[in-house]
Amino acid sequence: MKKLFTILFFAAFALGQIFAQEENEGVEKTHEFPRLRLGVEAGISTFEGKTVKPAMLRENQSYYPFEDRDFYCGFVLNNRSYKQYYFGVKPEFSLNHNLALAAGLRFLFNKDGFVSDKNYFLWKVDETENSANYVKINNIWQQNFYVGIPVELKIFTSKSDLFVRQYFKVGAQVNFLAVSHTNIDFNNENMEKYSRQINSQIEKPDIFSGYCYIGVGLKIGRMNHPFGSIEIQVPFLVSGKRYSAFSEQSFPFGLGLQTTFFIPVGKTKLGYTYIDD
Amino acid sequence: MKKYFILITIFALVLSACSSERELDKTIFIPDEENIELPAYTEWGYNSFGANYERGYFVVSNDIVPCKILYRNDSLQFFLNGISSVNNQREPMTLAFIFPFENIEIYTDLLKLHNTLIDLKSDDCVVKMINGNDEKILEILNGKLHFKRTQLLKIDDVPNRIIISGIFELNFLKNDFPQSISDGRFDLGITSNLFYSFQN
Numbered sequence: 001m002k003k004l005f006t007i008l009f010f011a012a013f014a015l016g017q018i019f020a021q022e023e024n025e026g027v028e029k030t031h032e033f034p035r036l037r038l039g040v041e042a043g044i045s046t047f048e049g050k051t052v053k054p055a056m057l058r059e060n061q062s063y064y065p066f067e068d069r070d071f072y073c074g075f076v077l078n079n080r081s082y083k084q085y086y087f088g089v090k091p092e093f094s095l096n097h098n099l100a101l102a103a104g105l106r107f108l109f110n111k112d113g114f115v116s117d118k119n120y121f122l123w124k125v126d127e128t129e130n131s132a133n134y135v136k137i138n139n140i141w142q143q144n145f146y147v148g149i150p151v152e153l154k155i156f157t158s159k160s161d162l163f164v165r166q167y168f169k170v171g172a173q174v175n176f177l178a179v180s181h182t183n184i185d186f187n188n189e190n191m192e193k194y195s196r197q198i199n200s201q202i203e204k205p206d207i208f209s210g211y212c213y214i215g216v217g218l219k220i221g222r223m224n225h226p227f228g229s230i231e232i233q234v235p236f237l238v239s240g241k242r243y244s245a246f247s248e249q250s251f252p253f254g255l256g257l258q259t260t261f262f263i264p265v266g267k268t269k270l271g272y273t274y275i276d277d
Numbered sequence: 278m279k280k281y282f283i284l285i286t287i288f289a290l291v292l293s294a295c296s297s298e299r300e301l302d303k304t305i306f307i308p309d310e311e312n313i314e315l316p317a318y319t320e321w322g323y324n325s326f327g328a329n330y331e332r333g334y335f336v337v338s339n340d341i342v343p344c345k346i347l348y349r350n351d352s353l354q355f356f357l358n359g360i361s362s363v364n365n366q367r368e369p370m371t372l373a374f375i376f377p378f379e380n381i382e383i384y385t386d387l388l389k390l391h392n393t394l395i396d397l398k399s400d401d402c403v404v405k406m407i408n409g410n411d412e413k414i415l416e417i418l419n420g421k422l423h424f425k426r427t428q429l430l431k432i433d434d435v436p437n438r439i440i441i442s443g444i445f446e447l448n449f450l451k452n453d454f455p456q457s458i459s460d461g462r463f464d465l466g467i468t469s470n471l472f473y474s475f476q477n
Contacts, residue, residue: 058321059305059307059321059323060300060305061305062304062305062306062307062339118300122432127428129391129426129428130388130391130426130427130428130429131428131429131430131431132428132429132430132431132440133431133434134430134431134432134433135432135433136432136433187433188433190433190434191433191434
């Protein structure tokens with residue numbers, strides 16, 4: 001995934017440079033298009049995280065610090081990447097030829113879980129001084145749904161409305177945890193009666209989270225018609241260290257890919273020059 | 278053909294049942310944060326134990342059943358089987374604590390050991406050290422064996438084993454030479470296969 005992002009990142013730069021060179025070869029014409037456009041976006045952000053083993057989970061493998069660094073007491077690897085998928089609506093307004101401001105509403109989704117590397121793992125449901133009650137669990141998945149508010153400033157490198165136009169972006173986003181749902185797959189179906197109890201033992205991710213991000217991308221299409229964009233983002237200053245019940249932040253940077261489809265709306269227009277081949 | 282299918286199914290079921298038992302029988306070593314050579318004190322039934330033995334260690338091994346308990350002649354015999362590493366020599370070692378205790382018929386009766394403190398120096402208490410064929414009764418200068426907690430472990434609401442967790446330490450004479458075992462801790466899962474009772 002990281003390789004793909006890196007390739008796309010350099011491809012965005014290269015394409016931008018190619019089209020920037022072509023700019024000098026055609027006939028310049030005046031062109032107008034609406035300052036305001038409505039964007040529909042979809043994307044993914046990934047962050048490096050580490051496993052948080054719930055306190056009620058029984059270890060199922062020895063842990064020798066100097067020998068088995070990759071093992072985390074039997075539960076796959078200590079390191080895990082955290083992926084957040086999202087879609088949203090985002091009106092964007094051109095401030096001038098080079099700057100565009102956008103803000104919107106994002107719906108984010110994440111799924112994270114524990115899957116035993118054996119047939120099952122043991123979860124301590126309850127205990128008294130002289131008894132302990134474990135249940136066998138095949139896997140646990142937690143689904144978290146967030147509502148986010150992004151604010152972005154786009155900086156176009158060229159004033160001309162080229163068909164493919166390179167831009168840079170700075171942005172920030174705050175997320176609010178709307179719903180967190182945990183699904184437990186019991187080894188013995190009769191143990192479903194403990195679902196609520198285990199749910200109460202599983203920690204929820206941070207309610208508020210957010211991050212700033214920078215990005216580079218390509219706008220594809222003329223801005224007086226529906227057009228699209230694709231960009232690479234690097235989130236940083238990530239707040240909200242607890243990503244899910246089972247993972248937390250280990251590195252305060254991430255990587256993201258976003259695509260947006262824009263539809264020009266509104267009557268206020270901005271004049272641009274573009275190259276007509 | 279049908280016969281073979283039934284036989285294979287039964288064989289697979291037996292195998293899966295055996296493997297699930299083995300999961301809980303094996304030793305899980307979670308290192309102590311302060312001394313990573315010793316297992317941390319836990320109460321999960323990890324089948325582990327460990328102690329400082331002079332400047333070496335007496336610790337659990339994956340290849341040896343860590344504990345067996347025998348009740349005979351109104352006494353409980355608590356065996357810890359592991360590896361001693363003293364003077365850079367590693368060899369199998371067993372430490373046997375024998376002390377009078379109320380009647381225990383089946384392994385679930387071991388719950389009675391909860392919060393039981395044994396003074397190893399008392400006259401009716403015997404501690405043996407077994408290295409290979411060499412069995413010695415230790416002359417205890419002072420020491421204690423504390424069963425801090427016993428729990429009946431149920432898995433999916435079915436009783437499975439007794440978890441016995443506690444600590445131990447002792448100073449003793451071995452071949453008239455003073456030695457010590459300190460900072461000992463154990464966390465053991467005892468099933469009917471590891472407990473033997475001989476009634477008078």
